[in-house]
Amino acid sequence: MGVEALRYADLSPSPSDMKQNKSQKIFETAKEVLPGGVDSPVRAFGAVGGDPLFIKAAKGSRLIDLDGNRFIDYVLSWGPLIFGHADPAVVAAVAKTAAMGTSFGAPTAQEVRLAEWVRSYFPTMERLRFVNSGTEATMSALRLARGWTGRDKIVKFDGGYHGHVDSLLVKAGSGMATFGLPGSAGIPADLARLTITVPFNDLAAFQKVVEAEGSKIAAVIVEPVPGNMGVVVPVPGFLPGLRELTRPYGIVLIFDEVMSGFRVAPGGAQERYGVRPDLTCLGKIIGGGLPVGAYGGRREIMEQVAPLGPVYQAGTLSGNPLAMSVGISTLERLQNPQVYERLEAASATLCDGLLDAADAANIPVQINRVGSQMTLFFTDQPVINHATARRADVKRYAKFFHAMLTRGIYLPPSQFEAFFLSTAHTATDIKKTIAAAREAFKTL
Ligand code: PMP
Numbered sequence: 001m002g003v004e005a006l007r008y009a010d011l012s013p014s015p016s017d018m019k020q021n022k023s024q025k026i027f028e029t030a031k032e033v034l035p036g037g038v039d040s041p042v043r044a045f046g047a048v049g050g051d052p053l054f055i056k057a058a059k060g061s062r063l064i065d066l067d068g069n070r071f072i073d074y075v076l077s078w079g080p081l082i083f084g085h086a087d088p089a090v091v092a093a094v095a096k097t098a099a100m101g102t103s104f105g106a107p108t109a110q111e112v113r114l115a116e117w118v119r120s121y122f123p124t125m126e127r128l129r130f131v132n133s134g135t136e137a138t139m140s141a142l143r144l145a146r147g148w149t150g151r152d153k154i155v156k157f158d159g160g161y162h163g164h165v166d167s168l169l170v171k172a173g174s175g176m177a178t179f180g181l182p183g184s185a186g187i188p189a190d191l192a193r194l195t196i197t198v199p200f201n202d203l204a205a206f207q208k209v210v211e212a213e214g215s216k217i218a219a220v221i222v223e224p225v226p227g228n229m230g231v232v233v234p235v236p237g238f239l240p241g242l243r244e245l246t247r248p249y250g251i252v253l254i255f256d257e258v259m260s261g262f263r264v265a266p267g268g269a270q271e272r273y274g275v276r277p278d279l280t281c282l283g284k285i286i287g288g289g290l291p292v293g294a295y296g297g298r299r300e301i302m303e304q305v306a307p308l309g310p311v312y313q314a315g316t317l318s319g320n321p322l323a324m325s326v327g328i329s330t331l332e333r334l335q336n337p338q339v340y341e342r343l344e345a346a347s348a349t350l351c352d353g354l355l356d357a358a359d360a361a362n363i364p365v366q367i368n369r370v371g372s373q374m375t376l377f378f379t380d381q382p383v384i385n386h387a388t389a390r391r392a393d394v395k396r397y398a399k400f401f402h403a404m405l406t407r408g409i410y411l412p413p414s415q416f417e418a419f420f421l422s423t424a425h426t427a428t429d430i431k432k433t434i435a436a437a438r439e440a441f442k443t444l
Pocket of ligand 1: 133135138162174256259260
């Protein structure tokens, strides 16, 4: 089936005839050449069991695998695809740009334009630099904060994931939470020792750390709306409190808005909650599905980056023209307030419908939602940090995941990840999803 035909595609076959022959076959080959058969751990379905689906194509809200099964997709490449898959404007931007050359290793006008667009949404990013992933953005922001302050220690929050940066793979969320790992092998103990972790939403614990070690701490990095222990909502006062407590010590406050940027509000969590960090990390949506990240912030700090300053950071493909042109096309269109109104309405309908469906089946759940990202936790207790997230019933999530999958709904293959919506998700998609959930909850 061609991608064009997907536009008219309906939902997947009925549960009984969902074949996975081709996916299973290539997964066997994949394991002979890629560790675990994948290029990123959570994709392997380790947390939910079964074999991963290999994707052939996607269009709008729909995903189609190698066996021809079709799904309504709530992973959306883990968030970037705010206009859905194979968005026509994105495809056109890639084609037009590629015809002019795919990389030059020299400056282009597109980088300047995208930087101006980013800054129009994130005014705290007075100067910014493009990199190729969220990981690169956080790694570079951390080095910069250490270079600027001349200090080594950093603070992060339990369950916060900031990419696979050595210093940040300590009590990290996402795949680490999924696989229950306290940290990664291969990180020197001397380095991990410099990372202090604190429970999210616990300002008193953070204050204690700052009062004890404030003059040695270069930076605190936070997902202001965590999405990698599942979605967690910051309690009122927590984010402003971080700002107030860091300022007197000159600790660099880094908002990792790789996921929340352009998701929880056009200007991210910093706009939604009115807090000005010193540095911000972005990724996902600014590349609209192409590999890109960015870090930026206060001018005097950013001017420590080479070639102006002594903090080195570089990239052969940084500011890649394909990624920049897709970023420009995406950010231009996010100016339209209807985009966020539509996402909010669809997300609220989905959230309410799922809660209702769970209730009808007598299954205790909690949904944390901010904007168009949400997590459905199988627990009867509020989820406010990593410890409470970990109380969720992961086995039940795995069952629910498969019950939804066989009904044509593709959810994240882990309890500790977020569902994302796009403008391509229609009212009918949401209705079908809720109807599938009604059945799925009953099977648990
Ligand atoms: N920070 C956050 C908040 C993220 O959610 C992620 C990825 N999920 C990253 C950083 C790392 O980004 P990437 O996977 O592009 O390296």
